[in-house]
Amino acid sequence: MSYWDHRRPVRRARSVDEESIARDCVDLLDEGGLQALTIRAAARRLGIAAPSLYTRVDSVSDLADLALDAALGDDADMARAVAEEEVEGLLVAYYRHLVLHPWACQVIAMRPPRGPHCLRLSERLVALLVEGGASDPLETAYALTNLVIGSAVTSAAVASESASPVDPAVAPTYARLHARSRSADPEQTLVAGIAALRNRSPGGEARRAKRLADNDDG
Template identity: 55%
Template sequence: MFVYADPVSYWDHRKPVHRTRAVDTDEIGRTAAALLDEGGLRALTVRAVAGRLNVAPASLYSRVSSVDDLFDLGLDHALGADPAMRHAVDTCELTDLMLAYHAHLTRHGWACPVIGMRAPRGPHYLRLSERMIALLDELGAPDPLSAAYTLASFTLGSALTQPMAPSERAAPVDAEIARRYARLHAEHPVDTDAVFRSGLTALTGTALTRDDTDGAGHGGARQGPR
């Protein structure tokens, strides 16, 4: 299982550029995202990125400290390069924004595990977080930050489990162990989009009335916006 070695993100320790021909971080992010789209988490290494950019691996270390930074750059690049997400962040209301984010995470299946490693702090993710919080504040949420945590976590979980939907439909349920589950499972269409929309509607309604500013609710002050 892949784990981050360093909880500090690239955005907290960006290296100054000392060479006029240093590798551009936008190119690094674009290449990292492409490798992740093609081969998942295991495909992203310093050597692989260097090979795509036709530079020596040592050259990348003028801009990044480790492969952890490549995940940060690739994650943020993928969000910023998605035209549907750019449109959603700029113009959409809350429901359509979260639907666009869910679709983005589903298209880039590696993004959810990367976000699960440490909170994203790149500029595109910060704009998404700011938009979510602003919309929730405008809708009158008593605690917009905790509400944003709740909606983001639900969206991440839904996108992460969406690929197993065919298995949920096909795998039989033993009625002797789970009678009600077996009966309902046989009748249910397992429409993942409908399930996500229904959950999003329910959670949004709760978020607009629940006050978690004491830190006892989801997130509190302990985690950053996803």
């Protein structure tokens, strides 16, 4: 159960506010990763006693939920993408956001994102997929966001993947292709993956036919 399923009402005018908790937790996570986020650390950052923080949250998982949504809401590029971009641009913006905040992938892996900013992102994605003719837009959205999250998690390893040799005695085809490949661009790889997933998803055949027709008309 996420923080958003059991938000506590503010009973005191001077109680620490949700926005301050969220932003301070984002700072903790950006500085030290998920292991840096504890009730004590967050309380210390806020200048309050740990028991006071428990009047607003049940656990450190609630703090992670708040931080995840606050980081997304504070990202101006994400706000623009949600308002203006089509599927590919929206997903690339989300990938860049996750690379900027690596801890976010860990939080998403533990609990479904249910904060308002996360829900607006999800709403925009599924709405675009519905408009694009996907016969199962929710399943397609899950596949695409899982691709984005996985790409963000592995982005830091791209350079070492290109530099690390492959033993041709064990994997001859892989070794041959690897030796000929140029240094991978993780963002280009993501874009190729998005296109491949969308083309293979229900409705993808119709999209391909439309693109071909549009190209012929041009």
